[in-house]
Amino acid sequence: MTGTDRSRRHSMAGPVRDVWITLLVWSYFTAGFVALFLPFYLLALILESNREKAFQRLNCSFYQGFFYLVRRLIPTCRWRIDPAIARVRGSVVVCNHVSYLDPILLISLFARHRTVVKNRLFAIPLFGRMLALSGYLPATADGRFGGLMIERIASMPGFLKNGGNLFIFPEGTRSRNRRIGRFSTGAFKIARNCKAPITVLYVQNTDRLFAPGKFSFNTREPNTVCLDVVDRIAPDDPRYDLPLDDLMEDVRTRLVSFKRP
Amino acid sequence: MTREELEKAILAVFRERFEIENPGLDENLREEHEFDSIDAIELLREIELLLGSELSRDEKKKAMEIRTINQILDYVMALEKGTVR
Numbered sequence: 001m002t003g004t005d006r007s008r009r010h011s012m013a014g015p016v017r018d019v020w021i022t023l024l025v026w027s028y029f030t031a032g033f034v035a036l037f038l039p040f041y042l043l044a045l046i047l048e049s050n051r052e053k054a055f056q057r058l059n060c061s062f063y064q065g066f067f068y069l070v071r072r073l074i075p076t077c078r079w080r081i082d083p084a085i086a087r088v089r090g091s092v093v094v095c096n097h098v099s100y101l102d103p104i105l106l107i108s109l110f111a112r113h114r115t116v117v118k119n120r121l122f123a124i125p126l127f128g129r130m131l132a133l134s135g136y137l138p139a140t141a142d143g144r145f146g147g148l149m150i151e152r153i154a155s156m157p158g159f160l161k162n163g164g165n166l167f168i169f170p171e172g173t174r175s176r177n178r179r180i181g182r183f184s185t186g187a188f189k190i191a192r193n194c195k196a197p198i199t200v201l202y203v204q205n206t207d208r209l210f211a212p213g214k215f216s217f218n219t220r221e222p223n224t225v226c227l228d229v230v231d232r233i234a235p236d237d238p239r240y241d242l243p244l245d246d247l248m249e250d251v252r253t254r255l256v257s258f259k260r261p
Numbered sequence: 262m263t264r265e266e267l268e269k270a271i272l273a274v275f276r277e278r279f280e281i282e283n284p285g286l287d288e289n290l291r292e293e294h295e296f297d298s299i300d301a302i303e304l305l306r307e308i309e310l311l312l313g314s315e316l317s318r319d320e321k322k323k324a325m326e327i328r329t330i331n332q333i334l335d336y337v338m339a340l341e342k343g344t345v346r
Binding site: 140141146149154184186190243244 | 326
């Protein structure tokens with residue numbers, strides 16, 4: 001074998017490894033879900049009086065399993081999760097958004113959580129039903145989602161008061177250039193209507209591990225995924241009562257200027 | 262409550278609760294003032310206070326399609342007459 005052949009084979013091995021590990025990880029989503037979690041979801045559906053709570057805990061456990069697998073299979077990626085996140089309770093959590101991994105990372109960190117999901121996902125058979133049973137909110141109240149939105153918003157003060165966290169990506173979509181985009185007002189309005197604290201998180205490098213528009217995980221490049229608490233704005237903080245645009249700008253500025261200690 | 266009195270009350274709610282000053286009566290609130298479904302639900306609470314009665318789920322769902330102040334006024338007037346379907 002010539003040096004050129006060896007070099008070509010070596011350069012092929014990396015992408016093949018990416019695809020192989022990606023297939024393993026995604027098979028957890030299908031076969032793993034059916035074999036390990038579906039029976040518990042069915043039991044929760046039949047037996048649990050508080051299905052929303054049970055489904056949220058199961059979702060959390062399922063994604064903890066997912067990230068356990070990711071950590072084991074991709075040792076080049078290190079994880080730095082701010083320990084303060086484990087203590088966040090009863091808060092509206094806002095975070096920047098760079099990868100599909102971000103929402104499931106947050107689900108894996110909060111046993112009691114709600115989040116906002118695109119309306120079209122609620123229309124997917126079984127999966128959409130699971131989202132609804134998990135207490136998640138539709139992104140808009142158009143058409144048949146009006147009733148669901150009304151019910152979710154009405155029950156939100158109690159959910160937050162009992163220690164649940166509502167996490168929202170106020171940019172609405174993933175940033176493709178790592179810049180923090182324009183914020184939607186929803187998260188901030190809900191927080192103020194419920195008089196709940198706002199916890200601001202900053203996620204970094206999930207997009208290097210799983211880039212938008214790519215099929216495979218990047219399993220070879222050394223990387224450190226970080227998730228930090230940037231700020232917490234309690235209802236008695238003077239900023240909490242700023243005009244909504246000013247409050248959002250304050251949060252956005254803190255995210256833009258955040259430097260990891 | 263007359264339509265004029267109601268208009269005053271609704272505009273006061275928009276000013277105090279939603280930080281929206283003097284919206285045009287036929288302006289699309291969603292497009293012009295980012296008045297979204299969360300605001301709409303909050304507005305329904307204020308309407309319940311104004312009317313002194315709770316709205317039914319169907320009455321609330323009907324309100325999700327409202328886009329202008331005039332439509333809000335029509336909606337509340339219809340509620341008072343008991344003709345919201």
